[in-house]
Amino acid sequence: MxxxxxxxxxxxxxxxxxxxxxxxxxxxxxxxxxxxxxxxxxxxxxxxxxxxxxxxxxxxxxxxxxxxxxxxxxxxxxxxxxxxxxxxxxxxxxxxxxxxxxxxxxxxxxxxxxxxxxxxxxxxxxxxxxxxxxxxxxxxxxxxxxxxxxxxxxxxxxxxxxxxxxxxxxxxxxxxxxxxxxxxxxxxxxxxxxxxxxxxxxxxxxxxERPLGKERVNEVARLISSINDTIQRGGSYLIPVFALGRMQELFSVLHDARKFGRLVECPIYTGGLGVDLADYFDDIARKTKHVQFNRNILKDLKVKPTPRKIATGEDQKQNAIYIVSSGMMVERTPSYAFASGLLGHARNTIAFVGYCDPDTPGGQLLATKPGDDFLFAAANVKVKVKAHVERFEMSxxxxxxxxxxxxxxxxxxxxxxxxxxxxxxxxxxxxxxxxxxxxxxxxxxxxxxxxx
Missing domain, CATH: 3.60.15.10 (Ribonuclease Z/Hydroxyacylglutathione hydrolase-like)
Structure with a gap:
């Protein structure tokens, strides 16, 4: 060959x-x-x-x-x-x-x-x-x-x-x-x-190297706990995700947590391609049996659409969960715009749940220390890192x-x-x-x- x-x-x-x-x-x-x-x-x-x-x-x-x-x-x-x-x-x-x-x-x-x-x-x-x-x-x-x-x-x-x-x-x-x-x-x-x-x-x-205790089931539980803590202190919780796969996975995780009373009541915002793909996942689940997903999950969670235009550098102050792409917080994406407003406030959390290339804004943020400046160059916004920035091993x-x-x-x-x-x-x-x-x-x- x-x-x-x-x-x-x-x-x-x-x-x-x-x-x-x-x-x-x-x-x-x-x-x-x-x-x-x-x-x-x-x-x-x-x-x-x-x-x-x-x-x-x-x-x-x-x-x-x-x-x-x-x-x-x-x-x-x-x-x-x-x-x-x-x-x-x-x-x-x-x-x-x-x-x-x-x-x-x-x-x-x-x-x-x-x-x-x-x-x-x-x-x-x-x-x-x-x-x-x-x-x-x-x-x-x-x-x-x-x-x-x-x-x-x-x-x-x-x-x-x-x-x-x-x-x-x-x-x-x-x-x-x-x-x-x-x-x-x-x-x-x-x-x-x-x-x-x-x-x-x-x-x-x-x-x-996956550290002991960071198994997927434990990381999911830690994510839900982190969301609850953030919402209860009056903050917003941003999860940058890939539209194909990871967004639908997060919908399922939150749905299970809420069904069993483990997730606080709060608005959940999402939008873009990933919401459309939820319908495709539903079709695949019915026709191939290789996927477990039901589009009614979004209805049960009362998911709301994100604003058509997201103002950069402004905290949304919605005390809500935002599940939006891109997963690596690439420039000019919803996760990038939301992060530019949330990062400067200690009540908020930005949580990464998948692979982040070190050269992307997501990878750069993960490498930035609390209190240091972070530049959102494409939005012309510079803020001090005050929000919690978390990483969960859910690759x-x-x-x-x-x-x-x-x-x-x-x-x-x-x-x-x-x-x-x-x-x-x-x-x-x-x-x-x-x-x-x-x-x-x-x-x-x-x-x-x-x-x-």
């Missing part, structure tokens, strides 16, 4: 792997980098010029994995695209939202490359997108070679899949983004045990020890490290060298082709 990482920066970003198996050319994911704008936010697709793509495989519907899909589909108009049944139900809605965001960014920031694709492009893509159930073996044939593809539940988010590929006598396993723990809306990953010749694995949490990615245990039991001859910062990959490389000394461990340099 030949493998090329098309993510220009490596790490976590515009995730995309070009795989060559015999005479078959396969693209695994085609994302958009959340910290880049314009054409440089896409994978570097030059390696695909003059190549006939035989298959595009999508692991899940977060934009760092699908955000450039219409671009590569436009350039390769005959390549079929497969994903899980649940992802097929989500993918077009996610892409249409991305097109709207790019149109707004083009207008606000004068980005000439945007939009990278239009709503019409997405509509034209639709007939080429195929959803497959988990565990279903699908064969694809080239001029000479044939592969078998099987999707396995990867936890992480609705529809997320690990990908098992068989080529001749060889078995290759791509973990995709994976979470082994159960969430309120989604069971954890169910991977096949036993040997694979090659393992391609994510490494997101390679630098994060959608597997703990490093769990991933390492899975890797070791595969007895793979080759392990390829993906989707992680350099330090995270380095931890895995060191551990694998010790526990799998016979395996070749590869941390691919972007745009270099490797024989694996």
């Amino acid at each position: 030949k493998l090329t990482d098309l993510n220009r920066d490596g790490g976590i970003g515009a995730n995309s792997l070009f795989i060559q198996l015999g005479d078959l050319n396969i693209l695994l994911d085609c994302g958009l980098h959340p910290k880049r704008v314009g054409r440089v936010a896409t994978p570097d697709l030059k390696a695909l010029r003059g190549v006939t793509l035989d298959l595009i495989i999508i692991t899940h519907c977060h934009l760092d994995h699908i955000g450039s899909l219409p671009v590569v589909m436009r350039e390769h108009p005959n390549a079929p695209v497969i994903m899980t049944t649940s992802s097929r139900m989500l993918v077009e809605r996610m892409l249409h939202n991305s097109a709207n965001v790019m149109l707004r960014q083009k207008e606000e920031d004068n980005i000439p490359d945007y939009p990278l694709f239009t709503h019409d492009d997405i509509d034209r893509c639709g007939k080429r997108l195929v959803g497959l159930p988990f565990g279903h073996a699908k064969h694809f044939r080239g001029a000479k070679d044939e592969i078998e593809v099987i999707f396995h539940p990867a936890g992480h988010v609705a529809g997320a899949a690990a990908v098992e590929i068989h080529h001749k006598h060889r078995a290759i396993f791509f973990t995709g983004d994976v979470l082994f723990e159960n969430q309120r809306t989604l069971p954890g990953a169910k991977f096949p045990a036993g040997h694979f010749d090659t393992l391609v694995m994510e490494t997101t949490r390679g630098t994060t 959608g990615h597997a703990d490093r020890e769990e991933l390492l245990e899975f890797a070791v039991q595969t007895s793979a001859r080759s392990v390829v490290l993906t989707h992680g910062d350099p330090a995270a990959r380095a931890w895995f490389a060191q551990q694998l060298a010790t526990q799998m000394p016979a395996a070749r461990v590869l941390d691919p340099v972007p745009l270099q082709t490797y024989q694996v």
Whole structure:
């Protein structure tokens, strides 16, 4: 197998792997980098010029994995695209939202490359997108070679899949983004045990050791306690979340807590794509049984819409919970605007419940000490950090020890490290060298082709 990482920066970003198996050319994911704008936010697709793509495989519907899909589909108009049944139900809605965001960014920031694709492009893509159930073996044939593809539940988010590929006598396993723990809306990953010749694995949490007592169930209880404390002292509680997956998870957590009398009575505000996706989760739950979610949760919680325009730098003073995107508090998002008003007041709390890139405003805030100044540059607001800033271990990615245990039991001859910062990959490389000394461990340099 030949493998090329098309993510220009490596790490976590515009995730995309070009795989060559015999005479078959396969693209695994085609994302958009959340910290880049314009054409440089896409994978570097030059390696695909003059190549006939035989298959595009999508692991899940977060934009760092699908955000450039219409671009590569436009350039390769005959390549079929497969994903899980649940992802097929989500993918077009996610892409249409991305097109709207790019149109707004083009207008606000004068980005000439945007939009990278239009709503019409997405509509034209639709007939080429195929959803497959988990565990279903699908064969694809080239001029000479044939592969078998099987999707396995990867936890992480609705529809997320690990990908098992068989080529001749060889078995290759791509973990995709994976979470082994159960969430309120989604069971954890169910991977096949036993040997694979090659393992391609994510490494997101390679630098994060989960402390004793920080198990998910304990962190959920601590979150509810933190919310109660904040509301009872007259503050507001902001939870920045990803619209796909984490927002619906938080709705379920709050619903359970309120049902059993553990959550104080207070208004809950939310808005945007995540509310729309709650309806999609309800449909997926009914049609596939791989998600546990009911849209009536929002009605039971009496969720209210956030204001259409959020004034930056102003405390809302609503004594309420705000569950809004983006999860990393990226500039010009609702969570960024709300935070700029809440951060300067000691009665409030801002709580992060997922991965935060250190270079994003969310990551920067987590690294800022209480009492220090924090600049919301895009809002032209500077405040002293007086609010409580909390972090809860509720990541959608597997703990490093769990991933390492899975890797070791595969007895793979080759392990390829993906989707992680350099330090995270380095931890895995060191551990694998010790526990799998016979395996070749590869941390691919972007745009270099490797024989694996």
